[in-house]
Amino acid sequence: MGKTSVPHHGRGAQSAAVPQRFGLAQRSADGDWRDAVTELDGPVPKLRTTVTEEEPKSILSFNQSPDIAFDRSVNAYRGCEHGCIYCFARPTHAYHDLSPGLDFETKLFAKPNAADLLRKTLARPKYRPRPIAMGTNTDPYQPIEGRYRITRQLLEVCLETRHPVTITTKSDRVLRDLDLLVELASHHLVAVSISVTSLDPVLSGNLEPRAASPAKRLAALEKLVAAGIPAHCSIAPVIPAITDSFLEEIVARAAAGGVQNCGWIPLRLPHEVAPLFREWLDVHFPERAGKVMGIVQSIRGGRDNDPDFFTRLRPRGVWADLFRARFRLACKRAGVTNPPFDLDTVAFRPPQNARQLQLL
Template sequence: MRKNQVPQHGRGAQSANVPQRFGLAQRHVDGDWRDAVEAVDGPAPKLRTTVTEEAPRSILSFNQSPDIGFDRSINAYRGCEHGCIYCFARPTHAFHDLSPGLDFETKLFAKPQAADLLRKTLARPRYRPHPIAMGTNTDPYQPIEGRYRITRQVLEVCLETRHPVTITTKSDRLLHDLDLLEELARHKLVAVSISVTSLDPTLSRHLEPRAASPAKRLNALEKLVKHAVPVHCSIAPVIPAITDMFMEEIVARAAEVGVENCGWIPLRLPHEVAPLFREWLEIHYPERAGKVMGIVRSIRNGRDNDPDFFTRLRPKGVWADLFRARFRLACRRAGIENPPIELDTVAFRPPQTGRQLQLL
């Protein structure tokens, strides 16, 4: 990054930040040469988002992680245009020789056949239902969903087969599917988690430049509550000295719109996310960058990130204990008791395929 570089407006990452884990070639652009080119040719063209369509052989991913509450998931998209600088999914782009930085939020991949692949999987004789998690890697309601509608198609299959599904998003775009969500909820087949990181729209534009504003997310929570869709307000991630001061008010605002379930997740900085986040701090909050990373390391056993099961989601230390105490007190004051959301796994019926008919 050049000295005194201006922020990349509309993007979370400030550079490509080519990964080194896989020995990829690294390119450096000389600052003087770049300035000379810009003087002659003008500024570089604005970054544009591109989408590549994929044709995977399967769509349902299974995991055996002992510290998360789901064992299968669907990610209809790879990369995410929301551009959240802290996104722990960024390093997955490095597997494809792409940058976890700007490439992650500009070079996207879509899987248009997701619903058909899911239907084939659910039709297998040995398949046993358990909630499918959507949004565990990249957001199922990022802007390109408006064109592809892959998430909606997957939800239609879930409703057809009475298969439970959970959704995690930072977008109010899911309200376009409120008809499906309401019907799924009527059969106890869906739970939605909306992440609210802060209540400051300016900060949100820096952190999550193309995600919905905090006000829109709270409005989405309220509408889902009114339509009897089970919802969870996730304060995620909590970034020390950047967003943690909003924790109590987010809980209170969620309670005001009828949300009965809240949680919080601490900042995680795996692999390339750590240098990207440091770079972002130096651009937007240079005066407190040292403090932020100092607290992060204090809750992560002296490291930028703790990759170990269980402790990665349960940080330790004085600061971590303080965040937990503040969250518990905020929930108590707001009357949020966090009752479990139960989904139906018994009503599942395999989809009709080929000439096979379903007996009702």
């Protein structure tokens, strides 16, 4: 992947890097016709987002990872227009011969039949409920949710069946479903996590070009708390020498809004995310790139990324210990006690149409 000298405005990735893990054709070191597009045809047109509708056979994904708190998830969309350069989900686009770079944030896929598929899954006789995680791969409240409303439909199924659900997002668009969230919360069926990476809107605009501003995310957390919805402020990811300086203030601002649950997640750079992030650094922080990656490698055992269970979410070394100490102290100062979210898995009831079919 060649280096870019100027930012690709409005997008997180700076190139459409071809994945190297699946034997796809690679560009030669000398480049090819795409390098001469501007010279031959003039300025490249502004990238537009496209959405392809698909009809998967299933919607509920199960995992056996021992170091995460959920064992099942739903993703209404593939790809994410928020364009967060550090997004660990970017490599999933490579499975479809698409670029984890610009394709991930411009070539999106929506699953309009997701709610119907979820209802069928929950109707299975052997199904046993545990919280469904939404937003673990791509954001359920990215801009196209405003048109498709697939996330809302999934929440309606959860409410109908009294099924617990957790939501992770970087968007204040979650407030559009406040009516459903309030009712779900009244039955102890929902918890919402909003990720706040920095408090600098310019920096966030480069890191997460189409996500909500930090101020809007903090305001959304405050409104969720005021509505009685269990809310979590996730400082994710913490990027050394780029965003870690905001750690204490984010905790303080979240606590001032009534949030009693905060956490932090260190930067992860799996597969194609590492070269994409390095390219982003070369464009936006060339003078700091070496320091950033030096600290990243120091907490990842000398590598850009640590893929191993447990340690991938729990970095090691002096810098990691410093971040942990700073976070603990920030929570203590702000009065953040981090109580657990206890969601109800007992009240679950199969979908009504399933019960009617059983009667027949």
